[in-house]
Amino acid sequence: MHEQLTKYITDRIQLSEADLQKVLSCFNILKAKKNELVGRTGEPSRRMFFVNKGCLRVYFIKPNGREATRRFAFENSFSTSLTSFIDGSLLKEDTQAIEQSELLYTHREDFYSLLNTIPGWEIFYRGFLEYAYLTNTRRLEDFITLNPRERYQLLLKENPQMVLRLPNKLVANYLNITQEALSRMKSGM
Amino acid sequence: MHEQLTKYITDRIQLSEADLQKVLSCFNILKAKKNELVGRTGEPSRRMFFVNKGCLRVYFIKPNGREATRRFAFENSFSTSLTSFIDGSLLKEDTQAIEQSELLYTHREDFYSLLNTIPGWEIFYRGFLEYAYLTNTRRLEDFITLNPRERYQLLLKENPQMVLRLPNKLVANYLNITQEALSRMKSGM
DNA sequence: GTGATTATTTGATCAGGATCAATAATATAT
């Protein structure tokens, strides 16, 4: 059950067998049904998820009441509502399993205690933060430099599986365009 | 010369006097003239700046040849081209002193060696990364949820000194709108 | 201080994508 997570971690940092077991013991299993929310706005629980199978979607509600997708997390990736995870505040986003999913999760408190007890874990978290920053920066840059059509073409080029795997509605939402506009783009107009 | 930096650091982490001196000794002084570039796209040098006085602007060139402002850094804040600082790659952005400025800087190599030699420094950097992530996330959210007019109004509300201090051209660029549009917004249409 | 450059304002036009509406296709539940 923890093989994928083990590989993910040991690919990134070096840990003694004992420390690795200590880390793994902080992760619990959670099976989520399609469309189930595993994190809800306003909840105090901040969990860090690792996706074994399936897909998570983090989104928030815009002032106009519509949803805005923050990101997707597919197999073998970590996902959390990082803004709340960082400062311990209540969740400001929902996290939804958009497919039937198999997740591992650790509570914020356990995660942070690992930072103090396992030397390598600070490096792991640093790497996580750096990667999160890079990803975010790239996404912001895409919004600043590209129009909707160009954003779609970039996604298609760099993440074709996302376009294939997800319903139009979610792809459009992630690109911050209407599904009508995406539909027209796909049909090549 | 290092008083502001000392305060900035000691407000955030606890350091022995010896460690503090070790940190401070890594920072050099740089006076920059208005419009001078203190970091250029393609350069190998990755420096972390602390603004004692003046203002830095980080920007990159869009595919269409125009500039896009990543952020401004005013007095008492750190600034670096973080994407290159993180992975050691060549600079992908310019950093410009938009006013006559007084800067302290440390080289990436020195900064990273502090991470290994001074225990508290890892915490300092973690805080820096977390803050950078939060800032970036908020900015991305603004682009996703607000139209140009609303972005301007938000900036005016949350950062009025930025609108007052900077030329329209740069404010507009930061908001990713044309200066014509900003001019019309300011005149209240 | 004067000329030259750069920034701001104002006007006219245009286009991309949003919105609204209706239908068709899929997926879901019982």
Next chain:
DNA sequence: ATATATTATTGATCCTGATCAAATAATCAC
């Protein structure tokens, strides 16, 4: 399997902010 709900497509219209252009105003360099 059928009914229901959700998602996708297509069409018509509209609106915001971009673009282009020209005139002023403000800065800068010498």
